[in-house]
Amino acid sequence: QKAGTPSDQCPLVLAAGGISDGRGVAAALSLGCDGVSMGTRFFASHQSIGRSEQKQAIVDANADSAIRTRVFDLLNNASSANPWPPPYDSAGALHNETSRAWHNRPEALEQIIQAHGSDGEVIQGYKQHSGNPSVTAVWMGQGVSDVLGIDDADAIVRRVNDEACEAIERVRGFVTQ
Template sequence: MSALRSAVASTGRRARYADIFPWVTSPFIVGAPMRVMAGPNLALAVSRAGGLGFMGPGAKAQDTAVDLAKVKEILESQCTNDEKLFAAFQSTKRLPVGVGFQLWNGDLPSATSAVQEYQPCAAWLFAPRNGQEELDEWAVKLREASPGIQIWIQVGTIREGAEAASSAHRPDVLVIQGAEAGGHGRAKDGLGLIALLPEAADRLRESGIPVIAAGGIADGRGVAAALSLGASGIALGTRFLASNEARISKGYQNEVVRATEAAHSTARTHLYNHLRGTFGWPEHWSPRGITNMSWQDHIAGVPFDELKQRHDVAQESGDKGWGPEGRLATYAGAGIGLIHSVEPAGVLVQRLQNEAKEILSGLAH
């Protein structure tokens, strides 16, 4: 029976993670590489708590090297030999965090040079302009620059996953992102994880590539659900935006805690990208975020130039730029209604694990 095979297989995969990332504990919790907001402190806090933290791309391509240097500095100054994480770093010489790259406007030479110099344990590739060909190019160059680096590819459809799995430069891990995800996801052909994940797991089973679930998960219930659906690990983004270590404005973070009922309070739209001056995203993707006055006015027909002017004024107002009366981009996932407080990322990782374990054990008996 496919469901059972999948559940059994995922157990084997967790064991493999522990070989590659010897500090991780179960269930495998991953901090997603949110652009700018997932920096050195967040990524390292997730890893130190037994997960795997990724840093997002920075505002500039060179920021990746700066952030990796910072990870190294914190590790060497704050961690001690009795931390499993530090021991792994010392024996492998690999930084126990991953880095994310947004390919369509990424810079491959900076990426390879940062990875070569600092040797992060994994790279998470996302949003190529030219599909698998571009993913392959990055995978090849990053593996050349850092043999043994784990290549993770994030997809939002089964066909992207199947294409990546059949490539000669196939990834070590596939992240399956459901339609509930915040930030950029599939614009038109996304699907909810509850249907997408098991079908993707079935389709990818022969490849042996493990599957990580992403999108709309914010507590132990979602973690337990994703494991049930066949995931061997769970990536969370929005939940970690409401952590002490996130590199985020207070006004933005308050919104992640405040907002509920994502069906009514979020939308997928390029409006906020454009208001921020970001153009050129490939058409396959668009971002989910919490809506505010920019969106309300847009719906009401206010022309873009006027919206842009109001947006730029709001940007000068500090934390008041966010919120229902605000105008600034507030990318977030559909799990916002499950997030009620800002907490240390390490506390979150351990609670997610404990909740999931208690739920599964309660349901099994």
């Protein structure tokens, strides 16, 4: 192990958000990050526990399809023993029927949930559509535009590594010592 490798540094700095390919990895590394987190890219992998319809929705989406909203966490928290606390109760997701209905009025949704709990019509209706990407949460971020298929995680890692190496090598020619 060489001095200055990520394992010698504490804390590690990971870039997250909008990174789906090797170019993003190369950019993050060039900015001093130790690595990256690629949630959307790996959600659309064969090894992900997501449903096939959700994975396909990611492949079919573009950056304009994603929205940062509290709606899905409010709905999921209503019947969860471990709800996401503020200010962490929002996430990037596919903008669908549910987010269109509630995104601009989360307070109204909160009032309905408080009044009726997890047995209420809104929560029960949401649960009935579990896995349906036009209704339930499909977690995704701005990097969704670069997700072109559902692949094996191993293939994603190898491709991203190759792309990052190519990007770094391409930039190396612009710098002289």
